[in-house]
Amino acid sequence: MAKNDEKVKELLAVIEAKKKTMGARPKVTAWKSNGILKFGDGSHLNINVAGSVEQCVEAVAYLLQKQSFLTEASKLLGVKYAEPSIEEYIQDFKVRTSMIVWDGEKKKLDVLESKLKDLRSEDAKTEDALSDITQALN
Numbered sequence: 001m002a003k004n005d006e007k008v009k010e011l012l013a014v015i016e017a018k019k020k021t022m023g024a025r026p027k028v029t030a031w032k033s034n035g036i037l038k039f040g041d042g043s044h045l046n047i048n049v050a051g052s053v054e055q056c057v058e059a060v061a062y063l064l065q066k067q068s069f070l071t072e073a074s075k076l077l078g079v080k081y082a083e084p085s086i087e088e089y090i091q092d093f094k095v096r097t098s099m100i101v102w103d104g105e106k107k108k109l110d111v112l113e114s115k116l117k118d119l120r121s122e123d124a125k126t127e128d129a130l131s132d133i134t135q136a137l138n
Contacts, residue, residue, distance in 0.1 A: 005124045008116050015113050022105060026098045032088035037063070047092050056097045063089055 037045045037059050050056050063086040074081035120128075 004119065005121050008120050008124075011116050012113065015109050015116070019106070019109055022102065022109075025102050025106070026095060028092070028095050028099075031092045033092050035092070037089060040066075047096050050093075050096050051100070053097055053100055056093045056100070060090060060093050 031047055033047070035047045037047065039045070039062060045055065045059055050059070067083060067086055070081060070083055074083075
């Protein structure tokens, strides 16, 4: 084995440990909200396809702003206004954000793992292939 193979092996073990601590990908069986957030300009965001943490943050900021403005407007007008609940949306965006963060971390670890595997010497690759074949035969 080449001198760097041992270091590669150690780093691969670190990556594997990080993958285990990440656990399973967060998932949702059903959104608490209807899954579609409609904005004041007529556009909308499907929570299933929100692709970045920034999109989720901006959506929740919009909800908080809208709720705040509706509360203030009803106070100024001296009327009671049944504020729509945003808690279901906030819960859904928390889940979606955790999914996006998990996916990003997993992708980063997969890229590092691939790079490390490419750095291994031919002897180490041959040794692993022989080990795999031996396990398959037993």
